[in-house]
Amino acid sequence: MRNAPIDPFAAQDIRDQVDKVLSGLGNPAPPVDLREVRELLKLDRQFYSSTNTGPLRESISAVKIGAKQIAKRPTLILDVVRKAGLKALWLPDRRRILIDEGIPDLKKRHTEAHEITHSITPHHQHFLFGDDEETLRSSCHEKLEAEANYGSGRLLFLGDRFEQEASELPRTLATVKRLAKGYGNTITMTLWRLVEEAHQGTPMFGVISVHPIRLGPEFDPRLPCRYFIESPAFRERFGNVTEASAFQAIQRYASGRAGGPLGVGEQVFIGQRGERHLFRMETFFNGYRALTLGTYVRPVATVVAAS
Ligand SMILES: [Zn+2]
DSSP states (O other): OBOOOOOHHHHHHHHHHHHHHHHHTTSOOSSOOHHHHHHHHTOEEEEEOSSOOGGGOSEESOEEETTEEEEOSOEEHHHHHHHHTOSEEEEGGGTEEEEETTSOHHHHHHHHHHHHHHHHSTTTTTSOEEEOTTTTSTTOOSHHHHHHHHHHHHHHTTTTHHHHHHHTSOSSHHHHHHHHHHHTOOHHHHHHHHHHHSSTTSOEEEEEESOSSSOOTTOOTTSOEEEEEEOHHHHHHHTTOOHHHHHHHHHHHOOOOSSEEEEEEEEEEEOTTSOEEEEEEEEEEOSSOEEEEEEEEEEOSSOOOOO
């Protein structure tokens, strides 16, 4: 599944709103403290769980999940959360964010930043949004949800700061890990932002997949990459490269190790106009997903290209 760019006008709007928040906080150093963000915006945050349903014992009149309208008449929040498997909600009239306690901590940060974006984006802030696992994924294609995920990235990676910092560092997974730690976000989300925002003009891609050698039973050869993230320059010049060919390239150099770095390889990809270019690729397995970063090296005159 490939990433899709969001509407440029909405993106600009969200960047402006997030920048306003960051400047209201005095443009802090990473990691951004979401407690301070909530204080600045006068937002209330509450956690709920199956045993702590207190925050859900109020009723709401309507809720949207992605493009779907879920409730049309007054309904107990608890019933909506259970029925739709919600992980988080934005309640505009109460200026309140509700989050499922069971979400892992680093993902909670993204979830909260996603709801904060609903609260500060003019064309979102008056709707009551419910979020499930799908709408919170960076790959979500539903318009308003993709925008909220974009805003979360802008907030958690401090506006333009991440792009500037990342662009001065080598295009490697070590950089991704270092920045993930510094900004307090997941490695997956950091890889995603690095590919989409840093080193503008350089073709880069990221792959999030199963272990390339120890293919599990859920492996689907037709959809080998859970996510295939393209940088704008990659999309423009190498949008013809298939997910299958990227995954096969990983399989050529990756080791079968159960965790940690799986190796580095070089691969020639053929661009839109039939020209050949060399990429450096590197893969890491976190015990759950394999993360790969591919970055442009140079054009190749005469090399036998592997598909
Ligand atoms: Zn949402």
